[in-house]
Amino acid sequence: MKNHERTNSKTRMPVIAALVIGLAGGVLISNYTLLGEDLSVSSDTSEAEEKEILYWVAPMDPEYRRDKPGKSPMGMDLVPVYAEEKKEPGILYWVAPMDPGYRRDGPGKSPMGMDLVPVYADDTAGSKGININAAVEQALGVRTSEAVRRSLWRKVEATGYVGFDESLVSQINVRTEGWIERLLVSNEGQRVRKGEPLFEFYSPQLVNAQKEYVQARRRNDARIEAAAKEKLLALGMQQADIQQLAKTSQVTNAVPVLAPQNGTVTSLNVKEGMFIRPATEIMSLADLSSVWLQAGVFESQAEWVAESQPAEARLNYIPGEVFSGRVDYVYPVLDPKTRTLQVRLRFDNPEERLKPNMYARVTIFGKSHPGALSIPR
Known part of the structure; x- marks a missing residue:
């Protein structure tokens, strides 16, 4: 009998020890798991606290905004909206300030001895466009303007000389x-x-x-x-x-x-x-109250010119002054040497400022296109 009790006692000891070790391990594992969860939450909270909160919104209605924490109309806790981190745009390449066609993969000097300037990728626009450095924009004279709809003419640029109006010569x-x-x-x-x-x-x-x-x-x-x-x-x-x-x-x-x-x-x-x-x-005798201006139009632009079209003349000796006239006659024969077509324009000249043999730059306005989308100069 005693031997049997002693045997049972010996058997129970390992079992009890195993139970004690198991309980201790479970508590230890549980503590480590809880500790890991606590550390994870603490890390997320720390990162959240570092971000700037712009405002608070209702979970079910983002249009419902408040400047501080609170409850939504549905009784739910408001959630914060954080400011997005600003990322520095990446540099695509480097260009010469006076020649954007001169590109290099890194900093350096242009052929004129100037420092190359960076050209950045346009990350903020969500497109594949690029942002050009302000120094390049200034060197190129870049300007912006709003597009508008207006009447446009096919312009013909030419040069010519002022002459007598032969109908007023005796x-x-x-x-x-x-x-x-x-x-x-x-x-x-x-x-x-x-x-x-x-x-x-x-x-x-x-x-x-x-x-x-x-x-x-x-x-x-x-x-x-x-x-x-x-x-x-x-x-x-x-x-x-x-x-x-x-x-x-x-x-x-x-x-x-x-x-x-x-x-x-x-x-x-x-x-x-x-x-x-x-x-x-x-x-x-010549009456100079009206003058003719003979201009040569390139062969490729001959079809754009017709009688009665409006025209403008500018002279170097009167800077900023624009004289208005009209196409009076288009000659039927092309000059075989210069490959230009002679066009005669008539200008009123009451003050006789336009004098025969003066050199002038001429703009002839061809057929108009009303409502064309354009960017003003």
Whole structure:
């Protein structure tokens, strides 16, 4: 009996020891697990505390915002919204400040000896665009502007020279032989008014025609008088001078030749007392209140130009001044040497600021495109 009890006692001892060790291990493992959980929570809380809280929102309604912790309308705890960390954009490459086409993978010097500047990736835009360094933008003169809808024209840029409006140029000639008795225009560039005498002309043929007219009137022969009057007109005598002759019957040896228009004397080819014929180019007058501008348009742009299109002219000697005109005529033949098409433009010139032979830069506005999306300069 005693042996049996002793045997049972020996058997129970290892079992009890195992139970004690198991309980201790369980408590130890449990403590380590809890400790790990505590450390994990502590780490998350520490990271959360380091982030900046922007505001607090309701879990079920992000539009419900508050500046501090609290309860949502549904009785739930508000949750914080943290500020996102700002990431430094990565450098794509390095460029020369004065030549963005000069690229390198790292810092260095440009061919002009300037420090290369970085070009950054545009991470904030969520696209594959790039941000250019401010120094590069300044060197390139980059500007921004809002796009607008407006009428656009196909512009044709050309150069040309100011010339006389040929429709306002008069050539002074006589219709019979004779002499300049008195020259009333002294030099080129002199301004004259319409009806103002230019010179006095003596012609034996014109004197004889006046005498025939006086005699025809004295005969009271209407047919002969009309024929004599037509002869005076054909020889260039003015209607007013013929009426004066009919009234006084006094023959004028030196007949005045009058200016047919307002203008400037652009050429003077005679002297006082000079013998002249009908073919003699005595002088010419030009009215500069309107001028032509002859411009050459490239062959590739010839189809863009048409009559009546608006145009602008700029001259170097009048900086900032813009003169407005129109296309007056497009010549039908291309210049085979320059491969340009001549275009004639007309400009009003009341102050005579545009002077013949001046060089000008011309802009011709072709067909318009209304409502085109564009960026203003």
